[in-house]
Amino acid sequence: MPDYPLIADHGLIGDLQTAALVSTDGCVDWFCAPRFDSPSIFGALLDAARGGHFRIRPAAGAFTTKQLYFPDSAVLVTRFLTEAGVGEVVDFMPVGGAVATTSHRLVRMVRCVRGEMTFAVDIAPRFDYGRENFETHLSEDGAVFEGPRTAVTVHLVRQADDERIARTWVEDGDVRGEVRLAAGQMRGLMLQTGTAGPVRQMRVAEAQHLFEETVDFWEGWLRGSTYAGRWRETLNRSAITLKLMTYAPTGALVAAPTAALPEQIGGERNWDYRYTWVRDASFSVYSLLGMGFTDEAAALGRWLRDRVDEQADKNGGGPLKIMYRVDGSSDLHEETLEHWEGYRGSAPVRIGNGAADQLQLDIYGEALDSLYVADRHGLAPGHQGWLRICELLDWVAGNWDQPEEGIWETRGGRQDFTYGRLMCWVALDRGIRLAAEHGRPGPVARWERERDAVYQQIMDRGWSPTRRAFRQHYATDVLDSALLRMPTVGFVTPADPMWLSTLDAMDTELVTDSLVYRYDPAASPDGLRGSEGTFSLCTFSYVTALAGAGRLGKARVTFEKMLTYANHLGLYSEEIALTGEQIGNFPQAFTHLALIDAAIALDRELDRHPSVGRRGTVLAGL
The missing domain is CATH 2.70.98.50 (putative glycoside hydrolase family protein from bacillus halodurans)
Known part of the structure; x- marks a missing residue:
């Protein structure tokens, strides 16, 4: 070879x-x-x-x-x-x-x-x-x-x-x-x-x-960056990397500039990431605003608004595609390049992405949350924008209670994923807040009723009494690191005993030497052969969750360890193999977004508790 x-x-x-x-x-x-x-x-x-x-x-x-x-x-x-x-x-x-x-x-x-x-x-x-x-x-x-x-x-x-x-x-x-x-x-x-x-x-x-x-x-x-925290050079490089993955004519951000780089060397988990996921674009708004890049955040917001407008014109508000091409088109036909052997023999080589037509309910919460955050930074939607948001929320209110493919784009069939329900709760909650804060009209009573129903269902069915933790979906006790966002979005408080118990369970099952797996595919079949490495996005989300829970010594050590897995230029791929080798598409926007969010969250908590991290406290975090 x-x-x-x-x-x-x-x-x-x-x-x-x-x-x-x-x-x-x-x-x-x-x-x-x-x-x-x-x-x-x-x-x-x-x-x-x-x-x-x-x-x-x-x-x-x-x-x-x-x-x-x-x-x-x-x-x-x-x-x-x-x-x-x-x-x-x-x-x-x-x-x-x-x-x-x-x-x-x-x-x-x-x-x-x-x-x-x-x-x-x-x-x-x-x-x-x-x-x-x-x-x-x-x-x-x-x-x-x-x-x-x-x-x-x-x-x-x-x-x-x-x-x-x-x-x-x-x-x-x-x-x-x-x-x-x-x-x-x-x-x-x-x-x-x-x-x-x-x-x-x-x-x-x-x-x-x-x-x-x-x-x-x-x-x-x-020079437009407003970040002045402890990891300025690292965040600057992540910001430049995200900018490099932005398509200036539309403001769209690709998930990665590469295709078919394997999640396991020799395996079949080889996907084309040269497209814009609604989820990634939404997360980008937080990170870019966190560093002061309002123009880029506004461009992404406009790109999201255009996708919502298009879906509203086609079918009355949803469902959105989970990903689009950088120009906003949605033809992502997946094919295999049979004549190429793949990176180090990792076939098939796929271009296009067949997951584009999956139902992933979480994207609505991420989109609405990003619009809400943008609104708090002075980027408020106009009248027509609000009407489109209402149509989107009406679709969520009527469609949240159904099986879906989930955030990780599994190909093993639809399930009642807890994370998808969580983000439907976020979508409805943010719509209710926007209506109240701006005095906007809308069927708020219906949104409130459905929001509360989502909350109660998660507490009743998303909680595993045997694991003492929130679970991946209602038919399993498998854990899912996507749920690290539960306190970040305000569904639970960082000190809630149910959340701390979940975090402890994740420590036991999903964390290895500070690195975090998305979930255990052996315990929760995802329709694909082989395994994968730890997911770098999830490791940085873990840092954010630890910081919010007051476990600052552990959060800082985890963050500093994760920085050692960057390549010689400060870039990250999607995953890290057991050997420490970077695998998956490269560089990955999701990872660099999560790095920025983790650093900002950690800076904030360390500033509140300046003694953490001094001699004698970091060792306890190991």
Whole structure:
């Protein structure tokens, strides 16, 4: 089997309409254009032999690599250290505007900072997941790869006297080359999508100007953060990562920029996450507002409102789809790429997402809660917005008491999931509050009646007397870490004995060395073979729950331990395997959202109790 880098051995760059992954050995092995959910141009991450790549690294000899982000930016620097010299590849994508475009630029600057170095360049695109043929045209200033539906142009960043520095050639349709540099010299390439030329001369000064513009954008954007807590650098990186996964033309946030990265190496839990979940978008509003990014929160709120409006126009208020494409369309037909082997042999490789049509009742609570939080930050809905909210709440009031697939998108059949009921309670509760606080009209008496019925049903059927804990669904005693949000949304108080007993039960069953599983699939079959790792979102939610319950020593140690599982750039995938390896789609928005929420909650509680965490108290948290 070909070599695959670890999932964590990547950095992310992007232009707010699409993104690329760059490995620590200088390889772009995942890049889709013109959007996150478009077919791939480079996909070696899912098939090293047939997926396509864009690699720049030392041409010969052993080398050591280091990777970092240029401070406060999404500009990625990969450093190569050899006996002959030190070189760098600086990768970035100039930020696009708020208008969707087919043309995107990926700039790769190559420089020698000490000694001398010859870089090997290998450009091997494979359009449409390797299903579209193309022709290659090479000139002295670059190359064009042209297929029936897709085209890419690569411009050489060069100086007039480069004949002795760089050489290129075509081999089996791919472009290969070498760049020989001495200390202080810089060259590079700019890949441009959506165009079949013309290739043009591009000078180093022009590329340097694009670099400075890109850094200026990210530094300026980050200055909008209001977070000044204990983990500022960590949260800044999470905020930049979330921004990189935002589609600027609509404000939609993808769950991850990747598809089919496995939750278990060699397993079948391989899903396409390049879409916008109502749940993720809703959670994003809390996190972004918590850091002061009101424009992004407002854009997500508008995206959610548009989805509600569309559903109201179609069928009177619901049900919503659980996920959409970044442009708001809902065709997410799932198919399998039979010709790709998958990451480290993890097949099937799925694109599209068949879970899009599942019924997941929790999304209504998350959407309404985010609108309520936005309202408290001055982003109140107008009259038409309120009418749509009323229609949505009327649907929830009439449909909450039915089996569903649940938050984890299980494929083992519908159940009466406690978390889904919990979030229906949240939806109705937030609607009632909005009506009261703004004097808005609506069938509040009905909403109150149904809200109270949901509450009573959860207490009667969602509580397991034998486990002394709230359970995953009414037909099982299995625990579910989604319920860590019960005190966060106000359904129970953090000190309620029923909640503390639930938290203790989760400690016993779902927590291992501070890492948290979603649930036990062996005890609660989810319709899929194999197992999975601990879920990073749930670990950060666990921190928030511990902090709220006053278990601050344990909360802080858990948080600090979890920070050690980040990759070298501070990025997180979906899950962590037993070995500590990051698995699942990468980076995952949900994880970075939960990290921000946990840090803010922990900061708040530590400020209230400043003695916690001092000498002699943290050890007790272990």
